[in-house]
Amino acid sequence: xxxxxxxxxxxxxxxxxxxxxxxxxxxxxxxxxxxxxxxxxxxxxxxxxxxxxxxxxxxxxxxxxxxxxxxxxxxxxxxxxxxxxxxxxxxxxxxxxxxxxxxxxxxxxxxx
Amino acid sequence: xxxxxxxxxxxxxxxxxxxxxxxxxxxxxxxxxxxxxxxxxxxxxxxxxxxxxxxxxxxxxxxxxxxxxxxxxxxxxxxxxxxxxxxxxxxxxxxxxxxxxxxxxxxxxxxx
Numbered sequence: 051x052x053x054x055x056x057x058x059x060x061x062x063x064x065x066x067x068x069x070x071x072x073x074x075x076x077x078x079x080x081x082x083x084x085x086x087x088x089x090x091x092x093x094x095x096x097x098x099x100x101x102x103x104x105x106x107x108x109x110x111x112x113x114x115x116x117x118x119x120x121x122x123x124x125x126x127x128x129x130x131x132x133x134x135x136x137x138x139x140x141x142x143x144x145x146x147x148x149x150x151x152x153x154x155x156x157x158x159x160x161x162x
Numbered sequence: 163x164x165x166x167x168x169x170x171x172x173x174x175x176x177x178x179x180x181x182x183x184x185x186x187x188x189x190x191x192x193x194x195x196x197x198x199x200x201x202x203x204x205x206x207x208x209x210x211x212x213x214x215x216x217x218x219x220x221x222x223x224x225x226x227x228x229x230x231x232x233x234x235x236x237x238x239x240x241x242x243x244x245x246x247x248x249x250x251x252x253x254x255x256x257x258x259x260x261x262x263x264x265x266x267x268x269x270x271x272x273x274x
Contacts, residue, residue, distance in 0.1 A: 056204075082261065093166070093253055093265030094205070139205060148193050148212060148260045154204035 053077045054142050056153035064161050069127040071156050073140030076121065080142040084150065085114060085125050088137045097138070098125070130160045164188070166266035168254050174272045175244055183239045183269045187256030194237050195263060196229055200250040208252075211237065244273045 055074045063069045071085075081102040086094035100107040100114045100123070107114050113126045127134055140153040167186040175181050187194050196208040207221035211231040222228070226244075231237040241248055251270050255263035 052204075054204075084262065086265075091267065093255075093267045095265070096262045099261065141205075143260065146260070148257070149195070149207055149210050149218060150263060151207065152197070152205035 052154075053080075053151045054140055054153040056140055056156050058156050059154070060157045060159070062159045062161060063130050065132060066129045069125075069130045069134065069158055069160070071125040071127075071138050071140070071158070073123045073125075073153055074121060075123075075142050075151075077142070077144065077151070078121070079144040079147075080151075081145050082143045083114070083116060083123050084141045084143075085112075086139040086141060086152075088139065088155070094139055127158075130158075132160050132162055134158060135160045166254055166256055166264055168252075168266035168269050170269055171267065172270045172272075174274065176274050177246060178243055180240065180242045181244055181271060183241075183252050183254075183271070185237045185239070185254030185266060187235065187237070187254070188264055189235075191256035191258055191264070192234070193257045193259060194231055195255045195257075196237070196239050197253045197255065198250040199253060199268075205253065208239070241271075244271075246273045249273045 084099040085097040087097045088094040098112045116123045137155045137157050139155045141150040143150050169184045192213045194211045197205040209229045210218040226242045229239045251268040253268045255265040257263045
């Protein structure tokens with residue numbers, strides 16, 4: 051039962067343009083959301099997070115938006131850079147549950 | 163080292179053999195997680211240790227899988243009588259608590 055869904059397995063974007071990655075979740079108990087980035091042969095690394103009390107969190111070129119009523123979040127990367135080419139995982143956890151549920155990932159390719 | 167360390171990085175085994183995968187978490191992190199990523203799939207939760215509490219084993223796919231954490235630090239994931247469907251990258255992560263997980267580089271298991 052996939053509680054976190056990333057329906058786009060891949061995304062190709064031109065350098066300098068915006069990358070928008072989407073994530074949907076089904077568990078209404080989720081209250082903390084994270085994005086992880088993964089390069090080949092490396093473990094995922096934390097990118098940005100958002101709590102359910104907020105609807106936006108920004109960190110440099112990365113912004114995460116949360117729409118609780120739609121159970122949807124998105125990650126915006128602007129401007130996209132070649133080094134952003136990686137797999138991006140959306141993850142979520144419920145209050146007092148340390149376990150993260152991950153989506154299947156979206157592979158982003160930034161074209162020069 | 164400063165990060166999560168996993169060994170071996172690669173393991174090739176024959177169907178029916180047992181394998182052990184090791185994880186050294188970040189010093190001071192009380193929580194330790196095992197996830198796996200099969201080809202083309204997202205991260206699948208396996209097991210979670212938190213301090214001296216009973217582990218959350220809800221993600222273990224069968225009774226061939228077990229894990230222990232000795233002294234609140236190093237963890238070993240054991241897969242008995244391996245099957246080809248066990249082939250995956252097994253990722254260990256640690257954290258201080260709820261929220262950001264720090265992942266190791268993973269152990270790639272190939273069952274022939």
